[in-house]
Amino acid sequence: MSAKIYQRILQVAIFLSLGIIFLLFSGLLFPYISSKQLSFNVLMELLLPFWLILIWKFPDFRPKRSWITWGLVAYLSAILLSCFTGVDFNLSFWGDVERLLGFFHIFHFFLLYLYIITAFRRQEDWYWLFSASVIAASFEAIIVLSGDKIGTIGNTAYVSGYMLFNLYFAVLLLLRTNWRRQWPFYMAIILMLFAFFKADTSGAIIGLGASLLLLLFLFGMLAARRHIRRLSWVLLFTGLIAIFLLFSQYQQDWFQKNPFLRDLSVNKNTFQTRLLSWQGAARDFSAHPLLGTGFGNYAIIFDRQFDANFFNYALTETYFDRAHNNLIDIVSTTGLLGLISYGSIFAAAAWAWFGLLRRYGKFVQAGEAGNGVRELLVLAALLAAYFIQNLAVFDSFATYFALMMVLAYLVFLSRPITEEEDLLPSVSSISTGQEISLLSLFTFIILIILIIFNVRPWLMMNRVIDAYSYMANGQAASGFLAYHRAFALKTPLDRDGRTTLLNIVVNDPTIFARLAETNIKKEFDYVISLAEKNISYNPFDSLAQMQAAQLYDIGARYYRESPIIFKIYSDKSLAAIDLSIAASPNRIPLYFIKAQIQTSRGDLQGTEKSLLQAEALNANYPDTPCQLANYYFLIKDKRFETYTDTCLDRRPVSLSPEVTSLVLQRYQENSDAPRLLATYRLIASRDDRDPLLYVNLAKAELAAGNFTESLNAAVHAADLDPSLRPAVQEFLKSLTASTSTSTIPIE
Secondary structure, three states: OOHHHHHHHHHHHHHHHHHHHHOOOOOOOOHHHHHHHHHHHHHHHHHHHHHHHHHHHOHHHOOOOOHHHHHHHHHHHHHHHHHHHOOOHHHHHHOOOOOOOOHHHHHHHHHHHHHHHHHOOOHHHHHHHHHHHHHHHHHHHHHHHHOOOOOOOOOHHHHHHHHHHHHHHHHHHHHOOOHHHOHHHHHHHHHHHHHHHHHOOHHHHHHHHHHHHHHHHHHHHHEOOHHHHHHHHHHHHHHHHHHHHHHOOOOOHHHHOOHHHHHOOOOOHHHHHHHHHHHHHHHHHHHOOOOOOOOOOHHHHHHHOOOHHHHHOOOOOOOOOOOOOHHHHHHHHHHHHHHHHHHHHHHHHHHHHHHHHHHOOOOEOOHHHHHHHHHHHHHHHHHHHHHHHOOOOOOOHHHHHHHHHHHHHHHHHOOOOOOOOOOOOOOOOOOHHHHHHHHHHHHHHHHHHHHHHHHHHHHHHHHHHHHHHHHHOOOHHHHHHHHHHHHOOOOOOHHHHHHHHHHHHHHOHHHHHHOOHHHHHHHHHHHHHHHHHHHHHOOOOHHHHHHHHHHHHHHHHHOOOOHHHHHHHHHHHHHHHHHHHHHOOOOHHHHHHHHHHHHHOOOHHHHHHHHHHHHHHOOOOOOHHHHHHHHHHHOOOOHHHHHHHHHHHOOOOOOOHHHHHHHHHHHHHOOOHHHHHHHHHHHHHOOOOOHHHHHHHHHHHHHOOOHHHHHHHHHHHHHHOHHHHHHHHHHHHHHHHHOOOOOOOOO
């Protein structure tokens, strides 16, 4: 084939790859991620034989030397090295399904970069590539605006990053388009801005604002016309003063009631949890300064340095597998070597940028003569926005893809002036026979890689989803069979699939009761084997050890009548939870699990010690007094009353039914209305079918002034016991009369 055909194959495929952002296959685990990344991997791998033959057969198409390319190679090399020196090779090299950002997947973005700098050799090619990207982003913006703000991307932070890049791509296109034909790009910008602000990601909003200020600064420095420079400086300082004055009013009521402004503050909970995470990373850095813990292994740092004050800001999403700061994530997991090599990419980009600025004459001239420098200023603002956004988040499929485009465009712009954009047909360095043989060989090798590392994981995820569906529908035997089939494929991404089954068993141990008696031990042993495989990747994984401890404890309770087997499982459970606590000593819920294990072993002194350790870590954790109330009730210690009171004042979800029933009478006798209401609500939340409970709940809600809740409870009481309907109807009449609402009949 001719060079032009190979080039067109690469170009068409890259245009098609822009549509991957819309792929969303519900039959996969983490479909927003896996649908895109696996499809992208397949496409990039299929293109590799064509790219290799093109640069082999036609030497003129080989990528020219660029410091940007060497920066990318250096960074990838640092990542690869950390895979072997880190704590979990599987996670570093292959990643997990939730992110799919291991070295293997990151490398495919480097392939994209190579294909682009090889195939896109004319300014017209880039015009159409940026146009296609903006069109795709516009459709994504419509999807975001017409429905859920995560669109087909799956995360508001990713949506914001995607829009951020394409907003600036649209501006680049405006500079290259006659004013009469600019209107589509203005429409695209409006759509993307609406989607961008609907996604409402603080880091991206700050990144966009800072990049616009940088643009004003650059125009103030480089505009050839004096009035433009003056106007830029005036706007810049006006913007800075306005921002300062705005945020100086943070404590004002009007500021706090504005969710957009409040979310931009460093005082919001999500920023505080990230700050605790970053402080932990700083404390941990001295343990692995050069090569880090291994790419993608931030979780081990987060767990080891976990601060119990985290729970003051969040009770859910307490496991961070990323630092939510790209620089901290990189230096933590790949060390100084990774950070320096990552920085070399942007140092090379800056070197290329300044070289181009000198080439274009350094100043922004009036008219089309200044478009080259204007374009450079836009690129600088874009990279600044991306960099600042990543100080509060991390890269994703959308941002990696767009970043490769920007870096490749800088390489294109930096080509020697004497180099022709559209190469004449090169002289072939291999014969047609050799070309066919090599293309066939490369394609065969790639197909093997594609099937093993992309198709088989795809099939595994499909089977896991099927298995999960069986389990959810109560078909345990079919579910276990489907899980066996899924993991028989033995893919490097099995970890997350195994975790779905482990979570099912931990959350509902009665799943085994739906199996034939002869299969219970077999399937339980199988589940244990999956937990141990996950632990084998990294024995210091606190979450994996916690899951194993819970599973061993389930086994111990199942075999309670067989002392020898009980002791084996119970000992393993205690050892696993101790390892989990050692890996994350300040994580309070781990002590609750240990206390449960110790209680089942009859070690009540150990139970008390574990619960008091949890209380000492953070006295404000809402569940600790509930756990202590349950414990002191078990040993008939009067302290259970005090802890029950505190529990009901907080979040009483784990207070045992026995304790709840006992204190109910005390609160009635003492006329403790707030705690009585909390107790009734707790009992009702457990789907109690006692109609009298809902009658009392209705009265308690009414006493607290909660008219809607009172009405709902009364109606529910009548639904449970039709004989109560006349009394409830009278209650509703009095309630609606007191609240000036119409009576709601009970049918």
